[in-house]
Structure formats: structure tokens, C-alpha cells
Amino acid sequence: MALTRREFLKLSGLTTAGAFLGGSAFLSGCKSTPKLSGAKESSTICPYCGVGCGLIVSARDGKVINIEGDPDHPINRGALCAKGTALYQVAVNPRRLGKVLHRKPYGAEWEEMSWQDAVKLIARRVKDTRDATFQEKDGDTIVNRTPGIASLGGAALDNEECYLLSKFARLLGVTYLEHQARI
Amino acid sequence: MTNHWIDLKNADVILMMGSNAAENHPASFRWILKAMEERDAKLIVVDPRVTKSASLASLYAPLRPGTDLAFLGGIISYAMEKNRIQKEYVLEYTNASYLVNPQYGFNDGLFSGYDPGKRNYGDRKSWTYQLDANKIPKRDKSLNDPQCVYQLLKKHYSRYTPEKVEAITGCPKETFLKVADIFTSTHKPDRVATIMYAMGITQHTVGTQNVRGFSILQLLMGNMGLAGGGINALRGESNVQGSTDHGLLFHILTGYMPAPTAKNHPNLAAYNKSQPQTSDPMSINWWSNRSKYLVSMLKAWFGDAATKKNDFGYDWIPKVSKPAPYMVLFEDMLKGIIKGTFLMGTNPIVGGPNSNRGGQALEKLDWLVAVDLWETESSIFWKRKGANPAQIKTEVFLLPAASSVEKEGSVSNSGRWAQWRYKAQNPPGTAKADLDIIDMIFREVRSLYKKEGGKLPEPILKAVWDYIHKGEHEADPHIVAKEINGYIWSDKDQMESFMDLKDDGSTACGNWIYCGSYPGKNMMARRGTGEGPGSIGMYPEWSWCWPLNRRIIYNRAAVNRKGEPWDPERAVVKWTGSKWKGDVVDGGPKLGPDKKNPFIMNNEGVGRLFAPGSALADGPFTEHYEPMESPTVNTMNSQKVNPAAQIMEGVAGQFSNPGQYPYIGTSYRVVEHWQAGAMTRNLPWLNECMPSMFCEISPSLAKAKGIKNGDRVKVFNGRGNVSAYALVTERVQPMNVNGRAVEMIGLIWHFGQGGAATGDAANLLTPTIGDANTMIPEYKAFLVDIRKEA
């Protein structure tokens, strides 16, 4: 019996791999479809709610061409809701931002800016605000904090990003630190 | 979630309250329907509306928004009255038999120790146990002592009669009694109920106590730790679990360690001294290990610069002097205290309460850095309706971010599974992963401090911050994941378990609860499809779950003192006399159930029917109070609103009264959109299904106001106006409250004025008032009026 690639991967115990090149048999429903032939497939987790459904992303020439439920995922077994099913339109969408935008004080419109300039300016604002508002002590207690800076968000970021943001904020002395858990 | 999504299939009863999972967590219904089909499980949905979840329920019970505690109090009372509790479990695994301080009292809605001037329970010394000579809580295992928790509980909840429940909640008594009967049928050891909740429970001035109500019930029924049981918070974002785990909140560091406060933790010794203590040999008291986790985190952050001599850099992390939850943060922004803000994939102008005030607050900033996939209402707040950009000083940077399929990393679902994702394409244009953005900004700030010096440069200059491989330009999430997991400082060997963490600086670990996620191999990327022990759907080789890949937490409570599972058919763990089998057992593998108590995160080791000490701001038992904005009076006690809910100065005069605004407003979501909308209102397929802002009203309110289905209406109160379509539906009906019919207006809150599909934000109407413990805003019950638009 000819094994599909997906069955082979399961049998061979290659179960930690997440990205596969070529062939579409990873998707149970699509072993012979021309739409996906030769596409590179990788697994992902839905960015919407907290169920954590698995999806398979197919890409050709570095462009996403299809996203659907991961049939091996134990929670959703290939199924998705409308949002998960629509994830393709997050990956391929003309409304996505591709450039740094900057709005000057009192400005009426966005202006484009290079990353280099933006990062330099942001770092400057961070440092100046930190230095200007830093509190070393509250009474006799060392508090070493920066009330001038706040950071919000994180529930849409990866764990590694959340951790790094948590570390980043605390190294700067930020205590106005919140994410979507409280709203 | 104490349990996980697939575990729903093991339940006999599913109580869904404050959640509309069919709409907001659709995949859960695969497992709920499986339980209903294969186990004849009963799904009970308690909700103000007939929701999609309610349409699939075995039993639907209506309730007025903000009255969950009257309803839950009624079930607790029913269970005590009819003696429908799991006695052995209650006696062994809860504090039912513990004796409470005789000074403890409760009178007319107030617990002992209330300070009316400060509106708080400043003195919670009476909310404690009586201790014996060894400082172990005294117990009366006969449960007869009037000061034992069991008796106090029985007395407290006896006031919640079915008649009271009906009068307060609007749920007919007969229906309520059916709910109580079905739910408490799980007091039998081999019947299990699970509870699913979401923001319908938490977004109240009594949000935390609502969850406490669940805890009390699940402990009385003996449903914690069991397959098909537990208390399951359904997370609304893909990584709101992870962002909480990693301490992105003012009050916690990574792994739920408290953020240092100036008052309680002035130095490392004080911090460590404040960790929970116990004298009870039966108690594992896991938090007694906290110092190891903190020092290991400091070591991961400061490396060689973290030494015993400098308290491992403890003073370099900030201490708070006052709680600064979201609403306080925005009030302080409005006051001009905060000068600059980062918005990382968040849209507070749509998602935060009292949006007009939120917009005014952003105008006070000198600078704002928004990192997102799209323009959001918050990043273009300076263009919003009614704002004049020429008068807004704020400098705004909008940095384009990579989407979830354009970078690598992990996210943690509600069941605490950390699952790895891969990169499938490059992000559009010059967009970058948030990880790179944070890394770039930090390195640039560091280079400025190196060049110029400045205030306390040490934490910035001395931090371990090296996430880019030689010759590359982008931060590698694997390096970060390894730091989170932890390693031996000396040889950089990755660690396997937080049991090996030390408080002497020899180990570094970014987040102790993730220790074991990347012990050399990336466990989060695993794709093993075996169901695992007991065929109860734990899938132990699929991804990785904190802590230590434990799929059901508090699983020591799944067996009796002899180690036999309460239900052998659904065994989570069992004790063979010498070792544990099944799921990774809680609290270490060596000691059996006869030697240690199961609730390892409580210092007494048992579940808390009575929450002692300073665990809660607003009482050791639950009590019904009306929402801040309510159409009626509180008939349970003379307190109108939760007496410990903090009312902020700036908004004290802003609350609506029922004379002016007679209808209950409440907010919720629909399946086609997500949160504040940027991730869905820009997608044509989803906008096709759900293109417009709308509100739901009953046919009777529609008739009274001359509104037809599909008319444009204005919903308004003193804080704002929302223009919407009216969906007139039988699914919404007036509630009979204290003898009077009260109408409700339900609003979806996804919309805002940016993106491809636009509409008014429901949060223009919501109040700046929140839960006494968490300060999550009271989005689910406020007052409004409605009229047909001309």
C-alpha cells in the first residue's frame, strides 16, 4: 500500500518536524490536488481565540497559497471556524502595513520613514523620557522605576516576544505594563 | 483552564456561564457535542440571551447581566440544603473542617474589617483560621463546630433561596431548580461537571468573586482535578495565556511571581520572606520555592552581573507603589504622568472602556509607538471623529509587524499547551517580527546609554541580551525560548525541570513554569498523536503544556487518600502505593496522597471554600451586589455595589442612573470578528458575513420605541453615542427583576472607525469601573437608552 507522506511521517516518528517541502500529502484532503502540488507546507496555530487550533499553511515561491485546518491536530482535527478559515486573507491582504509610518506632532497625515530613522528616534524618546521621569526612591525604598513610559499589549504576540517584552519593559523600569487580559 | 479543550468530552455536566463558546470558541463544541452524544452529558447554558451556545444546550436558563452571584449562591445553598456534596472530598481536600477566627463576621453585605472611608477591607486579620500550638489550622472533622468553614458556608448561603434567585436574576424558579438539580448531580464521585466561563463572568465589579463562586461549587462537588471537571477560563486571544504567563501585567513577574512592591518587598530578603509559609506537614506549599524562581529569573536577566552581593540585581527591576491596572494607567495618562507608550498589537480605543476618555488620554502623550499589522483606531486616534490633528501634540510611530505565518515562535492556548508555529512567507514590505522590533529598540537604547550615560544605566547595560546569531540580522526565537526554559549558568546546559532551579545564582531561568519546554529539544514543536494514559484525550506528546507537561492541574485531587481514582473509568492519575501513574502528577512524584494535600499552590494545601487572609479584596465568601449601573436595588443587603470596588476620582460623577438611562447595556462578540476588529474587519470574507455594527433588542422594546428590525438606532448614555443597526429578535427578552420587567440592549464591541468595515465602538458607552480585585472593567452590565435614528 502506498503511504501518503503524512502517514509516512507519522509512522516514522518524524513528528517534531513542522515544515516540509514539496508534495501535498501532509493534508489528508488534498493528496492529489493540483492547487497544492509542489507547495511547501508548514504547520501553524490559529492567531485568533485561545483554543489553539492547528492549521497547515501551503506556500509556493515564498507566497502563501492556501491555509486550512491541520487534520492531525488533536483539538480541531482539520476543522476551523470562519476566522481560522479566513487566515489566508491575513497573509495575503493589500491593507497590511509594509512601511514604517510616522506622524509628526500636530501633523495631519502619515509620512513614510526608514526603519533606521524610526528606531533611532524611538530609542531617543525612550531614553529621554526614562531619564526625565525616573524615580530612584519612594521614601527610603529603592523603587527604580520609569512612570513616564507605558506598554500595552501582548496577547497577540508569541511567547518569546511576550517574554522579551516583559524583560524589555522591566529593564527600562516600566511599571505601567498591561495587556489584554484586563480588558 | 485547569483542564483542557479535549477534556470537555469527559464531562457529565457542562455548565457554561458567562461564555458563548459556540460563538467565540467554536472548536470547543466538537468536544461538548461528543460528550452529549456519547455520555449523554447535559449542557447547561446560563446567559442573558439565547445565544448560539444556548441553542445547542440541553437546558437554557436566562439571567440578568450582573447577577451571577445570586444564581451561583442559590446553587451552593441548594447543594448544602440537600446535602448534595462529595463528602469525602470536601472533608479531605477542602477547608470545610477548618475553624475560622471568631472575630470573623458578616453583616448586611459587609464582611468584618471594612473601612467605609477608604472603601476597602484594610483589616483582613479576622479572615483567618484558628491555629493550634504548632501553627497548624484547627479542624473539626465532624463539621459541627459553628466556627468551621462548613457551618459558616451553610449559614452564609442559606439566604440565597430559589425565590431570591428568581427575584434578583429574573430566571424562573423552576428553571433555576432544574439547573441546580442537574449540576449538583455531580456530587457523586463518579459524576463530573465542568465549568466553562469567559468575560461574561469576569467583566463585572464582582468578577473575581464570580469565579470564586465556581470554585466553591466545584470543590463541594469534588470536581477539581478530575477528567471532565475543573474550572475552565476560555481565553479570547491566541496568546493571552502566554502573555499572562510571561508577566505582561503590572502586578506579576514571569510565572505568576508577584511584581515587587515598595511596601511589601523593599529588598530581596523581604520579597523572599513574603512567600507563602506553612507549618502543616501535609502541605506541599509550592510557593515556598518562589525564591529559586525569582533568583533564576534575575540570573537569566542579569547574568554575571547578578551576584549574591547585589541581591542578584533585585534592585534593578522596578517596584510599584500603587496598583496600576489598565483603567488606572489610562487615568494617569490623562493626567499627563505617562509621556510615552508602546502599543504592541493592541487597540485600546476600541477595546478599552469609555473610549472617548481613552482618546483624550492618548492626546496627552508626547509619543506613541504602535506595532501592528494594520492601521488601528488607536494608531490613528489623532484622526478620529471630533479630533483636530492640529491641536494634538503626540508624535506617532506605526511600525509594520509580521503576522503569525510570517515568523517563528510559540503560543499558549487556554489549556496551557505551548504550541510552536513556523514561518511560511516573508512579511509584506519591510514589516518585521515583534521580536526583532523589541530587540532593535532595546539595542539602540542600550547604545545610547553606553554613549551618554543616564539614570540607572546598570539594568540596561548589564542585561543578558544577545539574541542574534553571528552573521545574522534578526533575533532568533529559539535563543529566547531556551532562555525562558532555563539553563545551568556555568555550562549553559538546558534544564529539564523547575525542580532543579536554585536560589544561589547557579541556575538561570526566564520563566520557571516554562522550564522543560526546551530542554535541548523543542518540546513545543512535538506532533505526537497518541491519546496517552486512560484514553481521556490528554495527548501528552502533542506540543508541551506547563507545568512539566501536566495536562490537568490539581490532579492529586483526582484520587482519594488511598490513591484510587474517584472514577476509575476516567482516571487521570493513580497511586500504586509506591508511584504515580497517568498524567504528570502535581507536587512532585515521590509522596503519595496519604502524605500530601492536593491543592499545592495554597499554603494550607486544600481547596478554599473560605478564602482566608488577603487572598481577595472583597470577602472570603461571595455576596451579591448590583452592578455599578443597575436598573434596580440590591435586595440581598444594603450595599448597592461591591463595597470594595474602587471608584476613581476622575469618573466618580459619570455613572448613569436608571431614571435617565433605563435599559441594561451589555457587550459581547460574534464569531466572524475578533476582539477590537483589526484582524477581522480588514478581511473581505469575514466582512461579508458580518459587515456592520449592530445591537440586539427584544420585540417588546422595539415596539415601545417604534423600532423595526434593520432600522438605524442610536444607543446612548452620558459617556457616548453609538449608532447601530437594530436586530430585533426573540432571543432577547425583558427580564422580570424584583417584580418589574427590565429591557436589555446587547452590543457587539468589535467595531471602530478604522479598517475596511467601520462602525461605532460599543465601548463609547462602557463605564470606568472595575472588579475589586483585578479592575477589569464592568463591560457586561451598564445603563443606556435607545432611540430610532431620524
Added chain:
Amino acid sequence: MSGKAFLVDTTKCSGCHACQVSCKQWNNLPGEKTEFFGGPEMTNPAQLSAITFNHVIFFPVDRSNPEKPSWTIMHKKCYHCQNANCEVVCPQKAISKKDEWTVIDQSRCIGCGACVNECIYKVPHILEKDMMKYGIEQPLAKDKTYKCHACTSNKRDVPACATTCPTGALTYGDRVNIVKRAVDRLEKVKKNYPHASIYGLNEFGGLHVITILKEKPEKYGLPVDPKPVNAAKVQQIHDVYGLLAYFTLGIPSLKRAAYRISKNLVG
């Protein structure tokens, strides 16, 4: 009857719209521009169209049993009739059976609307403007008729809609098994919904989409015991269209115009 079929179980549908969206994802169809609600409750768009092959219809809730409100949400697509009116009336022979599925060959379709007229379920629709960015093998073209092809034009083992359904309300399999499952399920469902019914066992020689309903089919606008278009009418349609084809020299645009004008002649 052999072949595959879909089972729509309205007692399990949570109205999540995944079927509607997944069809668009897999078949590269655009979103429709809509405003508020097309039908009762959260129905949107109002109906199937040339770019919407799957549709979720929300019926008003029935609260006569307050403890068990009945709210039917129904997945609708082409029913793939065994004896399909659309197939027999098509003057261009553009509609045929591919395995058990009724499919339209757009290269032969001239958008005359005969199938649109004769489908009592209002399934096929003629596209009104070119949508060159969309479609799978051929871009979506103006004046061509489109509808569900059960993912046969864009092949996969299980059609996208049935793959994605999270609750098991929409499943797919051998028709014999599907019918058996439907009959078994009906027995269980009747405990809660005494008037529950199955639609599609025999209509038009048997449908390839079987639907379990909480009430009788009429309540959901599904005609019971519908009569197939009769042979005389089919002949009349073919005659009229043949004649028109002759007079319009077979030029598609003229033919189409003539057919549309002639709709009333045979309607």
C-alpha cells in the same frame, strides 16, 4: 443510490460560517460587499450567488419551550439532485454529472438563465461582472453561471466545507452511509424535536445533500415532494432556445440576450 453525499445536521450547527468562508478560501472566491443582514437574524449575504456557493441561513428562534429554545441555523448549497432540473433544461449541455455531482462547465455556459429559472432551490447564479483575480483554473467571468461543484473542479478528498465544519454539523461520506446515519440520528433528535425530519432522501430522485431538520421541511422553505420539470416543458425550452440560437447565428452574446428576453415564453 451510489456515490457520495453531504449530511447537514441542523441540530449540531452553531452558525459559525466556516463552511461559507472555507469554500471561498479553497475555490478562490471574493467576499461579497454586504450591509447589515441579508435575511433573518445573522443571515448574510441574503442568498447564494455566483460567488457564494455555501450559505448559512438563520431562522427566527422559537421560544415556545423557554428552557430549550429552538434556533435553526441551516447550511445551504447546491443539493446536487440526482435528476437535476438544471441539467435537463440547459440548452448548451453545459451542466452534467461528474460522478454524482451536478457541475457546470463554464466554457459551454452562455449565461442564458434556463437553469436559474428551473432550480427550485435558487442555487445557480449568473455572474454579473468579470472578476479576473478570482477562480481556480479559469478566472470568474461575466455572464457565466456558477454554483457549488462539490470541490470537483478543484479536487480534494473531502470538500473544503465539510473538512472545516467544527461541530460535525456538515459531514461527507458514501451516500448509503450518510442516509443510514441520518435515519439513526433522526431517532435521537426526535426526543428533543418531535417533528424532526430528514430532507433529501427522495426529492428529485434523491439529493446528494441530506438535511436533518428540527421541524418539517416546509418550515424552512424546503418544498416537499417537488415535481421535476416535465418533459414537455423541457422540450419547449430546448425548441425555443434552438430556434433563437438559429436566428442569432449562434453568437453567444446575441443568444444570451435573446434567451433572456424569451424567458417569459417558456417560464
